[in-house]
Amino acid sequence: MEAIAAANTGHALPYGDDDLTRSCQRAFDELFDTDTRAFLTFNGTGSNLIALAALLGPADAVVCTQQAHINLDEAGAPERFLGAKLIDVPTREAKLAPDDLAPLRELLGNPHHVQPAVLSLTQSTELGTVYQEDEVAALCGAAHELGMRVHVDGARIANAVAARGGTREALRRMTVEAGVDVVTFGGTKNGLMGAEAVVFLDPDLATRGELLRKQANQLASKMRYLAAQVMAILENDRWLELAGHANDMTRRLWEATTPIAGVVHERAPEVNSLFPVLPAAAIEPLREWCFFWDWEPSRCQVRWMTAWDTTTEDVELFARGIRHYLESAID
């Protein structure tokens, strides 16, 4: 917030021709330790579309999991904007493996079928799981071998990096060193008012990036306000600090709620989300007290998330509330 207020001083040229935006580009080059092309955007859906549109040719398709945000939660924006098919692969934990790509080989060159061109991974995934560095590398290898490019939807990549050591080296190992071609780097879910970035790790892929940002309605005329936000989390690696804190709060919530009768955690959290199964009768009263999203309503599974600004007091209060509403429901 203070960063934005500072950006509000003096005049600046529009559409990104300003010092703050240029600093952002340099900051991403340093972050990934390579020559990148970074484009600031408003939101995650827009970021993903720019990345994918840059990688797709005619009759090409994107391969992703069935749970992928681009597949489920973007209201068909990818199909509408890209005019391309998403091949959505069923998975158990929202993670793909190289074997999932094997059946794609028989599509290659067949004029009745779309051509698999981009593998899109979400890191950390929609189910709160994390690809390890060697898993990403194996997927990139399999994808490149089929002539495909690799996109990482990193709306929550900060949480994944925090879970894998919390250093810039961890980020680089799971992206540029693993062979990823383009990353959408999330900010909004990590404390920003509303700012994301599409970072092409291979600058040759970015030649149409600016045009695609405009076509995807993601060009901010007063871009310094986006740049100020992004700089605020890149400086001093605050992005890692904030995401690490969010992860810690989820682990604490998991510890505090595991003993509560009626709360079933099917696995320990890796990042900042829990997917507990609750007694049916408890869900609505609990939600009325404190909002959260359903996950799989048919099996009474919900999603709890912590954020960069969740406090230990918040966690304790919420855990007490859960205990209270579950006891009431069970009575």
Add this chain to the structure above:
Amino acid sequence: MEAIAAANTGHALPYGDDDLTRSCQRAFDELFDTDTRAFLTFNGTGSNLIALAALLGPADAVVCTQQAHINLDEAGAPERFLGAKLIDVPTREAKLAPDDLAPLRELLGNPHHVQPAVLSLTQSTELGTVYQEDEVAALCGAAHELGMRVHVDGARIANAVAARGGTREALRRMTVEAGVDVVTFGGTKNGLMGAEAVVFLDPDLATRGELLRKQANQLASKMRYLAAQVMAILENDRWLELAGHANDMTRRLWEATTPIAGVVHERAPEVNSLFPVLPAAAIEPLREWCFFWDWEPSRCQVRWMTAWDTTTEDVELFARGIRHYLESAID
């Protein structure tokens, strides 16, 4: 062929303003025994797109099976032309059931999700199975209850009707009486040179039909040549005769090949296709002798089809060839 030659006499106005095309419209009204709007087209992919485009609004999606032709075999034309998502449901026999629609209810009204708007069924299916009349009616009921419309991809609907009694009444029971909104009526797979029709059973849905045919590149300037083909199979219900014959030939092929060691038919044929599993070593030599398509290469499953012009001699010859090549492969 003779029908086309006859259409070649004298001049006629272009783009469907001719007597033959008008006869075709009347023939479809009689066939379905209702007021329809029929549009002649070149091929099945185009027909399907016109039907779907007429039924879709912004952010709408099409629900179909994973095996659906529109999902697998149209090179992404639906996504490109419609800008819409296909929600592809996994099935065992390429047939949907009302239960498959239940999870769609939670998408309704949620602005993060596409809205299910059209149910697209294939009759007979890509796996050679047939929806019974009450199955179609139940699906239409479930779909309409969700505010959805129903499209039938009838590239091989003639074979389904032949399998369900072989009368116009059977066709009507599985379409207009069951609640289907639009049918693409196949001709090319039933002996025509290249002609299909999109038949709107509810004329109110067809107001943009002509424009969509043009947009989908399916407007023939010399439409009488399409009309002549379609009339040739509608007259005297030759479409049923030809499809019934094709079905018979497949049954005969099934009987002739079931006893052959190495041929595994997993079920009896319903229409004009067989999906046998063969010994791996036999497939290539057999195919070189007489071409057929693979189905699931990983499990050595292939597809054999008979056509309107397959003869009993063809079937016997092919069965003898199979026996020969399988014996050679097993040796």
Add this chain to the structure above:
Amino acid sequence: MEAIAAANTGHALPYGDDDLTRSCQRAFDELFDTDTRAFLTFNGTGSNLIALAALLGPADAVVCTQQAHINLDEAGAPERFLGAKLIDVPTREAKLAPDDLAPLRELLGNPHHVQPAVLSLTQSTELGTVYQEDEVAALCGAAHELGMRVHVDGARIANAVAARGGTREALRRMTVEAGVDVVTFGGTKNGLMGAEAVVFLDPDLATRGELLRKQANQLASKMRYLAAQVMAILENDRWLELAGHANDMTRRLWEATTPIAGVVHERAPEVNSLFPVLPAAAIEPLREWCFFWDWEPSRCQVRWMTAWDTTTEDVELFARGIRHYLESAID
């Protein structure tokens, strides 16, 4: 800026389910004195696409001027997102007249041609001209008579209203009372960090508005930050005050520069832009001193604009600079 900081206090539900966003909806209802449906967005291109997508059916086209922002300055986003043709009409002053719509009548019902469905006006126009209230009403009448809807691209509608009296009544006369169906209401060009609104004056047209906002990548998860911005200019009609000031500053700049030898103003300003023709040799030195955009480079025409925060000192300084650089160029 202060409004945003205030929005930064406490937690709020995402995606617009918050008090600030609801206040915004009420504020628009009061502003237009009718029941509206308002959607907050990030930028003008996105706003326009949502409005147009809500009004277009298959094979429909948008009619606009050749100078329209949607036609020239959105990098083809309309064609890509809408899949629709823009029929761009040449005009002298970027304003359409009812006569321009007459030739559209022969397109109606012809299946070889797109169907004109939406008339899109820009108010104030890209050339700094303003539609008078009766001009808008006449255009709406002509459009509705052809079955078309009317969209107003109001990125600078505040400046037009300020020029036409500067009251809410003037806004209503040139929109809801004239027959306009949907307005995109600009904020960014009127002092906001980045926030716009699509306001459907006919709520029946807005049923897919939320989904389209998502599909157009314009859904802000933290929507209260957009709402805070928009409220800040709606309250106490600050939008009119700011735009009126910008208009005044342009008039002052026009007065100050008209006497300067070499500056040719082809007409008096109506809003906050001037399009002077300058001596070729003066343009680059002047621009290096203070940036502005070219307009028609081939005839040495440039564009000068003033903003909500331009001061009389800025104007005087700029006028002195112009005099200096033009004298140098002429020497």
Add this chain to the structure above:
Amino acid sequence: MEAIAAANTGHALPYGDDDLTRSCQRAFDELFDTDTRAFLTFNGTGSNLIALAALLGPADAVVCTQQAHINLDEAGAPERFLGAKLIDVPTREAKLAPDDLAPLRELLGNPHHVQPAVLSLTQSTELGTVYQEDEVAALCGAAHELGMRVHVDGARIANAVAARGGTREALRRMTVEAGVDVVTFGGTKNGLMGAEAVVFLDPDLATRGELLRKQANQLASKMRYLAAQVMAILENDRWLELAGHANDMTRRLWEATTPIAGVVHERAPEVNSLFPVLPAAAIEPLREWCFFWDWEPSRCQVRWMTAWDTTTEDVELFARGIRHYLESAID
């Protein structure tokens, strides 16, 4: 017609894997005297879309005349299928000149504007005019210099070649030697039942051609029937003979009608179309007797065309009719 009947003998593999289709490819290589990639299609709109889609990248635009078939007469199929803008240039005679391309230069590299990527010419034009060989070469030079590719919509290229000498050399001079990248080669307007071809003169541009044909709904499963038609006009250069005949008949019609009071021919015909201005009162009675299309109704201009099968008796009869109805109208 006989050619199609011959194609109806024996079985053949579908989707173009047959001898006739392969002969067609060889025939086009010989026709253009270069290594081409030819794709057979159903109609002209489909052909144009395949050609353009192969040449366009993200944010690219097509430049054409305002009268171009792709701009006016394809119901928005280009915008819908390509998602791209057509920049339509006003012209007097439906012909572009290199100067028309000059203003495109300032779009290059500007992220607010579409990028001009393809120049699409129609030969012979929608107004019956013909680009001379050096005019095409100059346009190709200007386009290539801007990094653009050149497409020729050759629905009536046979008539243009007939008008420019009527030899294969004339065809080559106005296409491959002039620098054209892809030609859509018309058949339907030159006597075929319904068959066209997209011919890539640079095979490197055709890598996605087969997929695009499928996506554009132009893949015929029984392609031999298209190939038989196309071969029928390529053999012995019957395409030139037929088009030359059509051109001759128009010249004869022009000669026969020029003396008729009330018929105003604004110029002599170059190919097989006339655009006379007639007395308003004569148009409807004449059209009722023998159908023709309006051209510019506001100025009583109509279009008369002759075809490959028009006879001198037809021409004489039509001329007599014109004289009769015009005398009646004038009385």
